[in-house]
Amino acid sequence: MKPSSASVSGASEITTSGSVNCRLILPLKESCTSAPRGDFSGAEEVFATALSQEEAVTAAIHDLYRLADKLGDRASIPFLLDFISEQTEEEAMVSAIVDRLALADGQSGALFILDHELGAREGDPGV
Ligand SMILES: [Fe+2]
Numbered sequence: 001m002k003p004s005s006a007s008v009s010g011a012s013e014i015t016t017s018g019s020v021n022c023r024l025i026l027p028l029k030e031s032c033t034s035a036p037r038g039d040f041s042g043a044e045e046v047f048a049t050a051l052s053q054e055e056a057v058t059a060a061i062h063d064l065y066r067l068a069d070k071l072g073d074r075a076s077i078p079f080l081l082d083f084i085s086e087q088t089e090e091e092a093m094v095s096a097i098v099d100r101l102a103l104a105d106g107q108s109g110a111l112f113i114l115d116h117e118l119g120a121r122e123g124d125p126g127v
Contacts, residue, residue, distance in 0.1 A: 043111070044101045051094045058087040 040046045061083045068076040097118070104110035 047098045054091045054094050
């Protein structure tokens with residue numbers, strides 16, 4: 001079979017021969033190999049950063065979806081749709097926390113309640 005290729009927004013190129021030139025994942029890979037950041041000014045900055053990262057992950061998955069669609073990779077599309085749904089939920093959850101932190105405006109009572117609610121969540125302890 002003659003190899004073909006597709007790219008999405010100039011972000012990545014994957015050929016049907018199995019060759020992958022995936023600039024799409026490089027920013028994520030670089031962030032995974034560096035030390036985690038630990039110099040946040042407070043909870044507001046932590047969750048604003050988390051929201052930004054969730055948005056970046058969502059954008060990367062959308063790029064993969066467009067690429068799968070462009071390549072006619074029907075098997076990957078439902079797989080990626082599950083991740084898109086998950087990311088939509090995660091962005092909404094983190095965005096709600098960012099909004100509540102803004103409303104709390106550093107007041108200890110409000111932060112105590114928010115901390116208690118977040119600590120009582122079931123399931124994945126990560127955000
Ligand atoms: Fe996520």
